[in-house]
Amino acid sequence: MRIGYGWDSHEFKSGIPLKIGGVILPHNKGLGGHSDGDVLLHAITDALLGAIAAPDIGSLFSPSEPKWKGADSIIFLQEALKRIGNVGYSLVNLDCTLILARPKIGPHASAIRARIAELLKVSKDVIGIKAKTPEGMGTENAAIAHVVVLLEKNKPKQSRSKSDKPTTVAAKRS
Numbered sequence: 326m327r328i329g330y331g332w333d334s335h336e337f338k339s340g341i342p343l344k345i346g347g348v349i350l351p352h353n354k355g356l357g358g359h360s361d362g363d364v365l366l367h368a369i370t371d372a373l374l375g376a377i378a379a380p381d382i383g384s385l386f387s388p389s390e391p392k393w394k395g396a397d398s399i400i401f402l403q404e405a406l407k408r409i410g411n412v413g414y415s416l417v418n419l420d421c422t423l424i425l426a427r428p429k430i431g432p433h434a435s436a437i438r439a440r441i442a443e444l445l446k447v448s449k450d451v452i453g454i455k456a457k458t459p460e461g462m463g464t465e466n467a468a469i470a471h472v473v474v475l476l477e478k479n480k481p482k483q484s485r486s487k488s489d490k491p492t493t494v495a496a497k498r499s
């Protein structure tokens with residue numbers, strides 16, 4: 326088992342769509358950034374990468390590279406997912422907390438949860454979404470995401486019959 330943790334924040338800006346967890350939410354402002362500013366997908370990507378001690382999102386997809394300008398953050402998430410698969414791990418569950426003043430996440434939580442489950446190719450039951458308002462933090466013009474993931478090492482693919490096992494053990498002992 327491996328645990329990964331990701332954190333991200335983006336500032337609200339006028340004139341751009343608001344994307345959180347791969348879902349476009351109705352709001353008068355979106356999240357600024359070099360890519361599409363999807364704070365939740367960025368934190369999930371970093372949690373997955375961190376769990377396998379891979380380079381973080383900023384190292385893999387540098388904000389100074391023009392090719393990631395306005396990029397769909399799903400690209401980042403898919404790279405992280407590919408990397409955990411390459412080293413033989415699968416996602417067991419994910420929990421996240423969003424901190425933002427507006428819009429209210431409650432009415433959209435189910436859609437975000439379904440989209441994340443779809444993107445990560447897991448069941449909705451293993452995706453936790455919580456949202457809070459930033460009371461006393463002074464971050465009313467930002468959205469913050471905290472994400473924790475648990476990964477499990479994939480079982481080795483063996484289709485041999487049980488009768489092979491004692492033979493192997495005996496052979497090793499002799």
Ligand SMILES: [Zn+2]
Pocket residue numbers: 333334335358362363364367
């Ligand atoms: Zn970000």
